[in-house]
Amino acid sequence: MERPQGLKRVASSIRIALRPDRIRLASGVILMVFLTGHLLNHALGLISLNAMEVGRDIFLALWRSVPGTILLLGAISLHIALVFYKLLRHRSYRRLSGKDILQITLGLFIPPLVILHIIGTRVAHEIYGLEDSYTFVLFSLWVATPTLALLQSIALIVAWIHGCLGIHFWLRLKPWYEKKFSLLYSLALILPVISLSGFINGANEVERLFADADWRDAFFARLDLPPDLIGWAYTTRDIGFLVMFAALGVLILSRLYWTIRFRRRKVNAITYPDEKIVLAAPGLSILEASQLGNIPHASVCGGRGRCSTCRVRIMEGWDKLNPPSDKEIAVLRRVGAPEGTRLACQSVPTGDVSVIPLLPTTATVRQAFNQPAYLQGQEREIAILFADLRAFTKFSEQKLPYDVVFVINQYFRHMGEAIEENGGHLDKFIGDGVMALFGLSENSKTASRMALNAARSMANELEIMNENLKTDLPSPLKIGIGIHVGQVIVGQMGYGSATSITAIGDPVNTASRLESLTKEYASQLIFSDKVAKFAEDDFSELRHESVDIRGRVEPLGIYIVKDARRLPYFTV
Known part of the structure; x- marks a missing residue:
């Protein structure tokens, strides 16, 4: 064989x-x-x-x-x-x-x-x-x-x-x-x-x-x-x-x-998101139709079928497109495109079709190469970590803007390094808060362990930061961290230069709620039962409770950690 x-x-x-x-x-x-x-x-x-x-x-x-x-x-x-x-x-x-x-x-x-x-x-x-x-x-x-x-x-x-x-x-x-x-x-x-x-x-x-x-x-x-x-x-x-x-x-x-040939034939209606329709002459590719109708459409290689940035998802009318050539198939395989995807520059409709361009018009050469499938939108079970500085608003009111910016940048650097060193993806900074994703390419067990390791590292980094800045801080900085794991939608989302890899779904909201609970429990870290289950470790020494989370029907079991530095290091 x-x-x-x-x-x-x-x-x-x-x-x-x-x-x-x-x-x-x-x-x-x-x-x-x-x-x-x-x-x-x-x-x-x-x-x-x-x-x-x-x-x-x-x-x-x-x-x-x-x-x-x-x-x-x-x-x-x-x-x-x-x-x-x-x-x-x-x-x-x-x-x-x-x-x-x-x-x-x-x-x-x-x-x-x-x-x-x-x-x-x-x-x-x-x-x-x-x-x-x-x-x-x-x-x-x-x-x-x-x-x-x-x-x-x-x-x-x-x-x-x-x-x-x-x-x-x-x-x-x-x-x-x-x-x-x-x-x-x-x-x-x-x-x-x-x-x-x-x-x-x-x-x-x-x-x-x-x-x-x-x-x-x-x-x-x-x-x-x-x-x-x-x-x-x-x-x-x-x-x-x-x-x-x-x-x-x-x-x-x-x-x-x-x-002469195409004027004799019926025009094709190509439907785009927001109910935009372009009537294109037969023989024109989907990309040419986009350009004809002033529909923004990425195409780094200029329609040569090399870069894949013009790729679209065919919603209706797959059978009314020319078969993909070996060239197109090779390009789509290179980027790991899911089923139902075509290159707009190589797809010539013979009837009415409905499409969705998959990349923003600002797509660059980087999007032309093999990238994780989740970038185009994928449902995955991942671990989500939220962290927030405590009483930082009060601190910022007592300091000059220069001092505030200096301290917050130091905080972001220390937390960002702790997250990335433990395999996390730094999603965004929100004010003085941080959101990170774990397990974009790993299983739930690895994701949970990486998130707990990151929380441990963040606590250690905060201690180092407090020691380095003790002469500039009226009191040591404190942090609250919440971790939850669950099924979310992951993808590259946003607009223009604000596009980034992020996640949406109820587990994201739950992780944020757990971070807020650290204030009530005067703790540094709270993580859910589900995280503990996937981490596969003995957490019996930790305080365990069930709490009601806004937006959830059933109570959620949580583990409360006073000092995240005392967590064991988990092998991943």
Whole structure:
């Protein structure tokens, strides 16, 4: 049974690797490596023309070898073909972002700008045996036809920006990219500058050499240009232009095709929360419909199906969507998306559907990667801890604002460290209170033990804090802690920058009530019977009572702890 499963995994990996978008990306990276090497070779002109020639020999040893030639020609052919295929399939360009439009536009300008340069170097070398050295190229561009020198400089900048945008769209989904962005951005700016500087410096050196008649005669004699080379080069360029115009015509016809095809079909009604409805033409994805109807919808990767931030829950009309592709399935698996989730950019309705966007419009790259399932909303049994400083309002009335802020920040730091060191998630600070969650990824036993350990640590930290600040405090700070465990709804909730992981449900209210009870019992910690049951320890020495909790029908058994520092440490 293992062998078929292994073969299936291998087949799945191969299928993913051979997806058109993966091949297009790989071919683009190869072309970017080639272009980077070419620019670095230009930059050697800052040293001398001879340095450029030495660099060229090394550069061509790689790219004019048989493997290098196959790799380069394959990358060029595949990239052009797959980009053309993508543009043909694109149903609408109106809702593309400015960066996407810029990248597409720059990409369309590259072939007409570089075709003559390619014909005059590599193609002429292969057909006529021309030695396309830097001296020859710089003479042809800078001395013989200065206008071409300007065009090739523009081509270099256009190709570089196009490639950098593509690399940016790819790498911005990597966790490390944000930290390295400033460095990479600086390198992306510096490289074309030093490349053009080297190009100009080398060209000036060729121009000085060309002023010497003996050098000029020797140069032309060694070059031995075929008489029909120039005419052939321009004729070949014109044929290339005709092919490009034909391709552009096909793209224009594809726009007419999509317009005519979908205007004949019934529009689809896409329903969003708050009863917002967008009437979208057939063929538009859910994300495109959102953009059409000005519905805020996250999409970090710009609708390329890479980031998953546009994912939606399909409430109605699952059967009226196109089947998810291998690409979409792989992305949804990566983030652990629950059943009923689709990528809005990859989902094309064929009828009326109802959806709920799952991420806020402020979603970042972090949400594009595998995250716990509870972030999207999940019912879990967890432990909830509430803590509150006693008589802090009175303290704050007697102190300057600076002193109050200093003390409260010290308190938050000590309590936060105690909670996090014991595996808790610091939910929020409420005034001088703290709410923490335990067991977001663990079982109830571990959650209860972690919460009790955290209470013990918090009591110890408060003692340390009181000792450190005894000269600033009129009396030692006191704390009340309440812990309860129960079934709650956990998820990422809030709005905008105030979004955070939190929990809602009756156990949260109960934990808060237990914290309030510490005042009545003059104790430092109160935890429920349920916490004690899951913790699986002997608490017979502790005071135990049953109390009525507002909002609960039945009395709740509680354990009262005068000093939480005396709790044993629980193994988790």
